[in-house]
Amino acid sequence: MILVQIAIFDVVFSLDLVITAVAMADDIPVMVIAIIIAVAVMMLAAKSIGDFVDNNPTIKNLALAFLILIGVVLVGEGFNIHIPKSAVYTAMGFSVVV
Numbered sequence: 001m002i003l004v005q006i007a008i009f010d011v012v013f014s015l016d017l018v019i020t021a022v023a024m025a026d027d028i029p030v031m032v033i034a035i036i037i038a039v040a041v042m043m044l045a046a047k048s049i050g051d052f053v054d055n056n057p058t059i060k061n062l063a064l065a066f067l068i069l070i071g072v073v074l075v076g077e078g079f080n081i082h083i084p085k086s087a088v089y090t091a092m093g094f095s096v097v098v
Contacts, residue, residue, distance in 0.1 A: 069091060
């Protein structure tokens with residue numbers, strides 16, 4: 001039953017994975033590899049990751065901050081405003097450390 005739920009979540013979040021990969025990478029092979037790894041990790045460690053997130057609510061806030069940051073990058077690129085990937089990665093790294 002848990003594998004069916006994971007498969008359903010994979011379908012739901014696959015669009016999110018594609019959008020995130022497009023925002024964070026410029027090469028198609030990198031995007032494909034990132035999506036495959038993300039799906040594999042979700043299939044193998046969904047329960048333990050879910051338990052970890054439930055036990056550490058600050059991780060939910062961190063994930064939301066990452067989604068907002070990636071959304072800003074995508075909107076910026078839609079308006080032809082280039083945001084350097086190094087700035088995005090620096091902001092993400094700083095968020096993880098803090």
